[in-house]
Amino acid sequence: MKFAIKYIAAAICVSICTSSFASPLREAVLRNAAIENGFVKPEQTHATVNLELVKVGKLLFESKLLSLNEDTACASCHLDRFGSADGLPNAIGVGGVGHGERRLRSEGAIIPRNTLALWGVGGLEFDRFFWDGKVDKSDQQISSQFGDSKPSDDPLVVAVHLPPAELDEMLRDSKENLIFETESVGSATALYKILTARILSDSRLAQEVAVAYPEVREVTFLHLAKAIAAFIRENFKLQPTKFSKFVFENGALTEAELKGGLVFYGKGRCSGCHKGPYFSDMKFHAIPFPQIGFGKNGYGVDYGRFNTTLNAEEIYKFRTPVLYNVAKTAPYSHSGAVTSLKDAIIYHFDPLKDYQSERDDSRSRAEFYKRLSVWSNETFKPELLNEDDIENLITFLGTLEFEAQMSVLELE
Ligand code: HEC
Ligand code: HEC
Structure with a gap:
């Protein structure tokens, strides 16, 4: 009042x-x-970030290895030239080629939502993610598709877990891949293991990950997600x-x-x-x-x-x-x-x-x-x-x- x-x-x-x-x-x-x-x-609004994580996070953001079929990266839809979105009405995920008009004409799967830009995302008090707030920490507790098995207390890290496990976005809708749908937390976990092993078998990425996590003996998907989150926080943080x-x-x-x-x-x-x-x-x-x-x-x-x-x-x-x-x-x-x-x-x-x-x-x-x-x-x-x-x-x-x-x- x-x-x-x-x-x-x-x-x-x-x-x-x-x-x-x-x-x-x-x-x-x-x-x-x-x-x-x-x-x-x-x-x-700036949260503190570890710059070593930012470096590897940028490489991961640009890597198609994060999609099971190796054809889509975060950067396929979050592009500089479209202000960190994709310039399209509805996003085009797996199977998509190029950007803008070209992506529209490609055979890619359509996501029925407009791509959100990343400005300020993950800054202090930025606590509700996606158009429908499906990752939400405004109540201290995180609510998300992960329920009680949330991978992190940092809502941006939780949000970063979603695209690779989202059908059509970075995961092809095929019989073989269907078992990986996020609806089941167990199957998403299996998917994250495969993606992590793959990233670590890429020599350049593995080396950068090792530099960012010198103390860590067993790198998991959570480490990768934290790095991507650090990159988003740093790269898109509010500027004057x-x-x-x-x-x-x-x-x-x-x-x-x-x-x-x-x-x-x-x-x-x-x-x-x-x-x-x-x-x-x-x-x-x-x-x-x-x-x-x-x-x-x-x-x-x-x-x-x-x-x-x-x-x-x-x-x-x-x-x-x-x-x-x-x-x-x-x-x-x-x-x-x-x-x-x-x-x-x-x-x-x-x-x-x-x-x-x-x-x-x-x-x-x-x-x-x-x-x-x-x-x-x-x-x-x-x-x-x-x-x-x-x-x-x-x-x-x-x-x-x-x-x-x-x-x-x-x-x-
Ligand atoms: C009642 C709350 C409310 C008010 C008042 C409001 N907006 Fe919005 N605005 C929204 C919401 C919610 C959306 C997104 C809705 C959707 O996509 O369905 C939106 C969308 C937009 C967008 C599109 C952004 C994008 O990225 O798609 C612009 C631009 C915008 N508003 C500017 C304005 C301006 C300028 C005013 C004042 C004239 C205004 N809004 C008043 C809630 C509001
Ligand atoms: C196929 C295109 C596509 C790809 C690939 C993609 N995104 Fe997005 N991104 C979207 C769309 C569409 C939305 C809005 C979806 C919604 O809210 O329902 C979005 C929203 C987001 C948001 C929420 C922003 C906000 O304001 O709440 C974050 C964070 C994000 N994406 C990060 C990523 C990361 C990290 C990756 C890679 C692991 C990625 N995206 C891959 C299309 C894409």
Whole structure:
């Protein structure tokens, strides 16, 4: 309640204090709004990492040996040129070749979700992973598919265990491989043993692993996962941005950036959900973006968070995405249905834009009505934004950009 009053007061101030006042006041309003909403200096989100682990973690991230059929690496879907995502609506896993358009045309298996970028992932207080939070440490305890046999207390290390054991993502859906599905923790363990033995039989990787773990006599998959986690933490950690320099170092913004920032914290109500150090409240919300592809639940349906918790109140909800480098990670939303940043913003307050009821069958229409009704219960919805507001918001989002520490090898 206290928060709500504070928020409303801040929103009123941000609306009143826009354009008609002199710039220094508007700048102060924006700085305060950012800090009130949990924005911190990038260094404050950095976890300590072991740089030897980072080095070997990078090699593992780029290695196809981590997929049973040796055709897919983490770097097949998390690429520099697409801002650590893959530029595709739905990710393409095993059997996929190349990237972008080429990967789309290849025979690769389709994953019914949009690839998440890795900015800030694993930083301090980043505790819910994946669109549906299927790895979650927000309650101190880790919940994940591993149940009580979780491999680590570090949620990022647990998250890193999943892709190699995920059918279609890095594991081919064949009769022989079916026994390795994550559904059974025992079979995933068997898979991890095979992958670890393989990595250790590669002379270069084995040597690097030995350097990173001089004391360890029996290297297991957990050691490899910790190294990959260290790499993600280091490589994608938050860096100073134009916005952080503005807020904490008295840096300047252009007029459009300033206006966009005031919309973000003001009538856009973006900061109701996109807040905190990562511009995500790490909570789950329903935004009725169009849904494309087969969907996690089949026939173009994705129940989102409900798939993880089976809580009826969480149906159609997805974890608020991080907004760093967002201009580089199109297409948008959990199903990648939205191609432009402009539309990604508009659907938050005008979900019927472009909706053609005749395009859908009655089943999909019924599905869409349900999503609209869940959305209507969301506390924060943007006011109607005009063209200028949207353009300024996009310009503002551009102030949240930075580069990765190292460049990831581009694989064929
Ligand atoms: C086939 C493409 C593909 C491959 C290969 C892949 N990923 Fe991903 N990654 C995705 C997709 C798609 C998502 C979002 C999935 C979801 O949330 O349902 C994702 C999400 C993630 C996340 C969660 C990010 C967040 O914000 O919560 C992490 C961490 C991650 N991947 C790491 C890895 C690592 C490490 C590897 C290699 C071991 C890997 N990925 C391999 C496509 C891929
Ligand atoms: C009610 C909470 C909420 C509010 C308010 C909100 N967002 Fe979002 N936003 C989300 C969620 C949740 C998603 C992902 C939903 C999905 O994919 O189904 C999202 C997605 C996005 C995306 C796409 C990101 C990506 O990587 O796919 C952008 C861009 C975005 N929001 C910007 C904004 C802006 C700008 C505003 C203010 C005008 C705003 N949001 C207001 C919760 C919110």
